[in-house]
Amino acid sequence: MALEKTFRAVAVGDGGDGRWAAAAGAAWPEAEKWLTDEGRTAAGADAARRLFDTRLPELVPVLERLAAQLDRGRLGETFLTQAAFRPFFAGCTQAAFDGVLLRNYDFPPEEVEGTFVSSNFLRPVIGSQDGMWGLLDGMNDAGLAVSLTFGGRLVHGPGFAVLIVVRYLLETCDTVDEALAALRRTPVALAQNLTLVDRERAVTVHLGPDVEPTEAEGGALACAANHQHLPVPEEQERVTNTGERLAAVRAVAESGDPGAVRRALLRPPLYRYGHEDAGGTVYTAEYRPAEGRVTYRWPGEEPWELSFDAFAEGSRTVTLGRRS
Known part of the structure; x- marks a missing residue:
């Protein structure tokens, strides 16, 4: 639907x-x-x-x-x-390599703010806003981009909603290494995966209130879905197909072709339908932080590019779940 x-x-x-x-x-x-x-x-x-x-x-x-x-x-x-939020659990698939970050954000559409924001709180930042100033993903003027996914484990403890952590990293860090250092001193309330990319490096890091930040294996590729440890429990895989999605995005990312990843994100199994139920894919984003631009995409719709040099305010109504 x-x-x-x-x-x-x-x-x-x-x-x-x-x-x-x-x-x-x-x-x-x-x-x-x-x-x-x-x-x-x-x-x-x-x-x-x-x-x-x-x-x-x-x-x-x-x-x-x-x-x-x-x-x-x-x-x-x-x-x-954002240090006293109720737990919330999103989907998402993402991959980063060669200075590019690509991601699908999966969530019940009516619960997503749907605001692409340009701000200059401490420095220029562009991203997809939620929680009024938190970010689901974004980039800064130093060429760092960050994107979140749910880590798949139902744990909850003292700490911040990951939305404000993404904002903090982009406001205060220039590089992946600086962001990793910041994560080691920043408590996160839920199990989360963050993918980070700059001009030199891409990495996915597993976070949670019960674990130390841990870099995922992947070499020059940083890929994530909605789990942190293998094997994924059968029931979790049936509901989220997180293992299938991670294998699929990693396989196409290994080509080194951002265009191939972009196309894969706009079709199953990475693009998720069922928007009227648990929540399908709400948008696909392609960040090129060294160039200061991001492009948002939806199947069958015109892409929407925003950048530090050309951030045009406006609105756009798209059809989610369109089969192109």
Whole structure:
């Protein structure tokens, strides 16, 4: 079953001139449901803010600027720390090599913000926004790109939603090595896989509240789906086909041809249908961070390219699940 979704490209500057607040205010009624019950208490808010101040100190001025713009008091500030979020689990397949990162984001479409944002909080960053300032994937002006997937293990512990971790890496790191060092001191609440690429290196790293950051094997290729350890349990594979997807994307990535990976991501088994159920593929992104540009794609639709040099605000309604 196909359905329509509208995506927007929005430039928010440093977050202090009202542009970010206009979009955030509209998203707030749905977004604030992500907060845990504990996060709504004074003790929970204090703990979230302490964790943010201690582990993401460079972003503290941005947090305070955005919280003032959001104007939702302590609850808004706690939300923006992303240190008191309910668990959420996405799909996704991704591959990175030779300075290119390609990914599918799989999730229930109605729960995806659908905002491609250009910001300059600490530095120029472009990415797919969720959680009001977190990122599902993105790139910065230094030529670093980062993308997330769910790690497939149902564990939950103290730490940040991975959305704000992606934002933090892109705001503060120039290279993959710097990002890996930052991940070693940044607690993540759920099992997550991050794929990182710069001009010199690509790597997938497995994260979780119960494990140390671990680089996945893959040589010059960095590929990820929705598991961290093998073998994948039979029930998990039946529901998510994560093993099949990882094998498929790795096989095509070994060709070294980004075009071949791009085409594979737009068809099964990497492109996932069933958008009306657990959530199919919401978009395909191809980041070329050294060139400062990203292209979003959907089967049967015109691609949408955005860049640091040419970020044109606007909106586009696409049909998800179209069979091209």
